[in-house]
Amino acid sequence: MTVVIDRATGKRRGDRGPRPGPLQRLKHSYQKFWYAYAMIAPVVVVLGVLVLYPLVRGIYLTFTDATSLNSARTIGANHIEATYEFIGLDNYADILWGPTAYDRFWSHFIWTIVWTALCVLLHYVIGLGLAMLLNQKLRGRTFYRLILVLPWAVPTFVTVFGWRFMLADGGVINSMLDAVHLPSPLWLEDTFWQRTAAIMVNTWCGVPFMMVSLLGGLQSIDGALYEAAEMDGANAWQRFRYVTLPGLRSVSSTVVLLGIIWTFNQFAIIFLLFGDTAPDAQILVTWAYYLGFGQQPRDYAQSAAYGVLLLSILIVFTSVYRRWLARNEQQLAI
Amino acid sequence: MSTTTVQSSAPADDRAPEAPVPPRRAVRRGERSLAGSLTSHGLLIVASLIALFPIAWLVYLSLGPDKDDYLHPGDILGKMTFDNYAFVLQHTPFFDWLVSTLVVSIGTTVIGVLVAATTGYAVSRMRFPGYKKFMWVLLVTQMFPVAVLMVPMYEILSELQLIDNYFGLVLVYCSTAVPYCAWLLKGYFDTIPFEIDEAGRVDGLSPFGTFARLILPLAKPGLAVAAFYSFITAFGEVAFASTFMLSDTKYTFAVGLQSFVSEHDAQRNLMAATAVLVAIPVSAFFYLVQKNLVTGLTAGGTKG
Numbered sequence: 001m002t003v004v005i006d007r008a009t010g011k012r013r014g015d016r017g018p019r020p021g022p023l024q025r026l027k028h029s030y031q032k033f034w035y036a037y038a039m040i041a042p043v044v045v046v047l048g049v050l051v052l053y054p055l056v057r058g059i060y061l062t063f064t065d066a067t068s069l070n071s072a073r074t075i076g077a078n079h080i081e082a083t084y085e086f087i088g089l090d091n092y093a094d095i096l097w098g099p100t101a102y103d104r105f106w107s108h109f110i111w112t113i114v115w116t117a118l119c120v121l122l123h124y125v126i127g128l129g130l131a132m133l134l135n136q137k138l139r140g141r142t143f144y145r146l147i148l149v150l151p152w153a154v155p156t157f158v159t160v161f162g163w164r165f166m167l168a169d170g171g172v173i174n175s176m177l178d179a180v181h182l183p184s185p186l187w188l189e190d191t192f193w194q195r196t197a198a199i200m201v202n203t204w205c206g207v208p209f210m211m212v213s214l215l216g217g218l219q220s221i222d223g224a225l226y227e228a229a230e231m232d233g234a235n236a237w238q239r240f241r242y243v244t245l246p247g248l249r250s251v252s253s254t255v256v257l258l259g260i261i262w263t264f265n266q267f268a269i270i271f272l273l274f275g276d277t278a279p280d281a282q283i284l285v286t287w288a289y290y291l292g293f294g295q296q297p298r299d300y301a302q303s304a305a306y307g308v309l310l311l312s313i314l315i316v317f318t319s320v321y322r323r324w325l326a327r328n329e330q331q332l333a334i
Numbered sequence: 335m336s337t338t339t340v341q342s343s344a345p346a347d348d349r350a351p352e353a354p355v356p357p358r359r360a361v362r363r364g365e366r367s368l369a370g371s372l373t374s375h376g377l378l379i380v381a382s383l384i385a386l387f388p389i390a391w392l393v394y395l396s397l398g399p400d401k402d403d404y405l406h407p408g409d410i411l412g413k414m415t416f417d418n419y420a421f422v423l424q425h426t427p428f429f430d431w432l433v434s435t436l437v438v439s440i441g442t443t444v445i446g447v448l449v450a451a452t453t454g455y456a457v458s459r460m461r462f463p464g465y466k467k468f469m470w471v472l473l474v475t476q477m478f479p480v481a482v483l484m485v486p487m488y489e490i491l492s493e494l495q496l497i498d499n500y501f502g503l504v505l506v507y508c509s510t511a512v513p514y515c516a517w518l519l520k521g522y523f524d525t526i527p528f529e530i531d532e533a534g535r536v537d538g539l540s541p542f543g544t545f546a547r548l549i550l551p552l553a554k555p556g557l558a559v560a561a562f563y564s565f566i567t568a569f570g571e572v573a574f575a576s577t578f579m580l581s582d583t584k585y586t587f588a589v590g591l592q593s594f595v596s597e598h599d600a601q602r603n604l605m606a607a608t609a610v611l612v613a614i615p616v617s618a619f620f621y622l623v624q625k626n627l628v629t630g631l632t633a634g635g636t637k638g
Contacts, residue, residue: 033463035541039456040468042449043512050509051475054486061485071489130381133374146621147382153620154389155570157588158609162392165602170405172391204388261477268572272592288481293577300485307482314477 062305068298091305112283120259122203127210152208160272194281217251396606418607430583431590441504442568446511454519475513480573498580507568515560522556
């Protein structure tokens with residue numbers, strides 16, 4: 001550490017002397033930071049081999065017509081070479097404005113947006129409400145917290161099966177609705193109710209994360225701020241609006257972004273809740289999986305193209321979000 | 335707590351003889367009226383019931399011996415048995431699944447946390463050239479939808495003969511767990527004062543020595559959260575596990591559980607029992623580390 005500081009202060013950067021060449025600079029930064037590079041080397045290797053290379057390969061696949069029928073494969077002792085061909089941007093054109101593009105892409109796209117927005121909104125509002133309830137001096141609040149965290153503690157694939165039992169026709173939810181003479185919808189068969197059920201289950205699974213993060217944020221707000229606000233005659237709503245919400249800003253901007261990314265990519269809940277039975281309730285991620293692995297023949301190229309489209313949507317969204325935060329003079333905490 | 339009550343009651347006693355204060359006690363901050371606290375309790379109880387019910391229901395259903403008992407839950411009460419559990423433990427590949435799940439999740443945890451810790455430390459302490467780009471890559475990697483990498487990874491792993499292989503799955507999971515853990519640990523390392531590093535360097539430790547002997551022990555809560563996150567990611571992942579694991583003795587629980595409900599036969603009672611058996615150890619593990627969870631998760635967030 002000390003060496004670095006000495007050099008940084010000892011060397012005056014400015015108009016004196018020519019700027020060292022790229023090779024020299026590289027050598028210099030290597031001398032200065034060799035251990036930093038050594039420390040990130042493993043992660044660079046892991047990401048390079050497991051993310052970057054597959055990504056490049058995946059992008060290449062989207063320009064081909066690869067399916068499971070023409071890819072390289074081994075049947076018994078025979079190895080069959082890949083025979084797929086380069087077809088340029090046809091996959092993207094087909095997905096975005098091909099003959100049945102609305103049914104295949106846009107309907108899922110709209111539903112994915114609705115799903116993400118509704119789920120994150122519900123997560124945040126319910127999570128914040130519970131966090132604020134738990135942040136008071138209340139008897140048994142540790143006990144409440146332990147129970148409320150339960151949906152997060154139990155693995156999703158377990159709880160989704162629990163929900164499947166409950167939502168099944170004749171399951172406990174419909175029995176209860178029957179008992180109070182409310183209509184009992186076909187949760188797992190009717191498109192609208194499938195979507196409602198998916199949002200419900202995802203909300204149930206996702207609230208604890210928000211609650212715990214926001215509770216941490218609430219606890220870090222200085223109590224003196226509330227006292228000052230109270231002295232100035234702020235009522236409960238004003239204290240919430242002008243002390244709590246600004247105090248939560250940096251935590252919120254982070255968890256909301258994470259929530260959006262995770263919900264947008266949420267695979268397990270919809271996949272396990274419906275399997276292949278609900279083509280209209282699939283969000284883009286599960287739909288892409290269905291194209292690539294859930295049908296015969298497997299359409300690798302289209303599936304990969306969906307993946308690339310999804311990733312582009314997320315990258316554009318995240319950049320806009322970061323820029324928007326920067327304009328409001330906030331920094332993303334993660 | 336006791337000191338504040340003493341202090342606040344003392345001035346009230348002094349004032350009492352001078353000016354007759356109205357008997358209504360001022361509500362101090364943090365204290366709620368009776369109605370307010372009843373509402374809070376009421377809301378929290380309702381929320382707790384909602385959080386608890388699906389899991390309690392699963393446990394209850396797992397006690398019913400017949401596979402259609404979930405449609406007549408009232409009947410289970412009369413014929414509760416642990417038969418399902420006995421059957422699952424004796425006649426299904428439960429222990430195979432347990433082994434493969436543990437191998438995969440622990441492998442991911444160990445490799446993931448090790449790699450993430452060094453990375454997190456490097457990006458927390460050193461502003462090396464390429465720092466910003468690197469952080470951006472880490473962030474972008476987190477938002478990869480499964481669909482992007484699934485197809486090419488499948489091809490690559492099958493070329494490397496790593497399909498249906500634990501190590502292949504561990505590597506795949508590391509690619510999702512490591513970036514998030516690195517971010518998380520970077521946030522945690524940022525809260526450890528730089529002076530500690532400098533003191534270590536002055537005392538003659540190498541950069542790696544500082545990291546291993548001083549920083550890692552101080553970062554235990556953060557490491558716990560990272561470990562927990564990797565474990566849960568690997569434990570509960572469905573998409574890759576369903577695609578990459580082919581033989582039914584190598585299924586992880588997330589895949590094995592689906593195999594109870596096939597097109598011909600839905601053994602829901604056995605599925606429920608397995609689900610409960612799976613959930614118990616994981617939830618126990620969760621509660622062990624949950625104390626560190628709040629601090630660790632928001633370490634990056636609260637300092638803004």
